Amino acid sequence: MTRPSDITRDRILKAAERLFAERGYDATSVRAIVARARVNQAAINYHFDGKEGLYREVLRTAFRGLTEDQLAHADDTAGLPREEALAAFVRRQLHPLSARDEASRYMRIFNWETVRPTPVFRKLMSEEAAPFMGLTVDLVRRFLPEADQRSLMVAAIWLIGQCSVFVRNREQLAGPPVALELDDMAVDWLAQLLSRWTMRGLGAA
């Protein structure tokens, strides 16, 4: 494997991932991508059938990367008491805060999409978000056993939203007027705080 052509493909993907995360789809030019990847300009059209096709590929990678972490632990948490399962879920959702890795970039790509979703993203979302949403709904159901489906859905989004506001706005929150510096220890502290408030909110002791 790893034929020369695959190397080119990979370099493009890596460069595109970084640039899309940093500037968004529109503001990222094909020329900027090929310059960073040090490949020819026509390579994107050859390997990905255009800029949009490349973006689709990057989005897929990002989505898998973000959700597989939670999905991989789905079985573990199912065996835990609901309080511990929730705490673990929150801690994992906050993970991009304590690591400047792929997950942070993936999150950033998603941020661009939340304001005005591209058709590519909409499709991906409607096709592949179900497992993750299901997992989250299952979790909140353990606290709201009698709630209807719509309430469970809202509770799941509520839970996700509480975490994502910190992840999304980390950079801004670091500055005035909030000045919230989040080192690794602070992230653990934050996770505990959020877990406690969420559990109490959903009616646990």
Add this chain to the structure above:
Amino acid sequence: MTRPSDITRDRILKAAERLFAERGYDATSVRAIVARARVNQAAINYHFDGKEGLYREVLRTAFRGLTEDQLAHADDTAGLPREEALAAFVRRQLHPLSARDEASRYMRIFNWETVRPTPVFRKLMSEEAAPFMGLTVDLVRRFLPEADQRSLMVAAIWLIGQCSVFVRNREQLAGPPVALELDDMAVDWLAQLLSRWTMRGLGAA
């Protein structure tokens, strides 16, 4: 006042506000703006010294409009019991869900900025967001009278984040796999749900 030239200026501002809110800065062309405003293409450069100057002006308007809107209700809520004050705050934060008015557009322009803040926006934010944050911190302090400043800050962001996740992602949440349709009645129901969970989370009965 309202000389003919001011009318042109105003038409451009109104059209730009709508288009920037809808599509963001990059994806909005000056040709689209002048078409909607029904003015000549050169008018933007004449009156605002270019697209960027126009955006700066729109951003200023948006910021003023939003902060005035939020802070105008600060006095009302100060007199209410903390539970009612919180409910009113949540309902107010969810307002863009049920109205397509100026405030919703302003919020949307801000959403664009949270992904990749322009220098103009950063400055505006660090200088003028303090009153709104202060208001929110005051509100959560009524539930956490003994908490330190950092916890209060986190609680304030937590509160804001719970609401904004529904506002920001309204379009996506309407589709699969969530399929959360939010008409006016549903927004009221959602506001009640969020208020209740938040209050319990922060330790109120």
Add this chain to the structure above:
DNA sequence: TCCGTTTTCAAACTCTCGTTTGAAAACGTA
């Protein structure tokens, strides 16, 4: 009314974008 200023206008300019092209190079297999 007259005249200098302000404002509008259609057209063109320059730049960057994503994509296409056709040939050259590299590759894999017999």
Add this chain to the structure above:
DNA sequence: TACGTTTTCAAACGAGAGTTTGAAAACGGA
């Protein structure tokens, strides 16, 4: 080695972007 295929490459294309231009029109005080 020889040959068909895959992959790379430099160059150019057409579309759309923001801006500039210079003249025409509208305005406003004397």
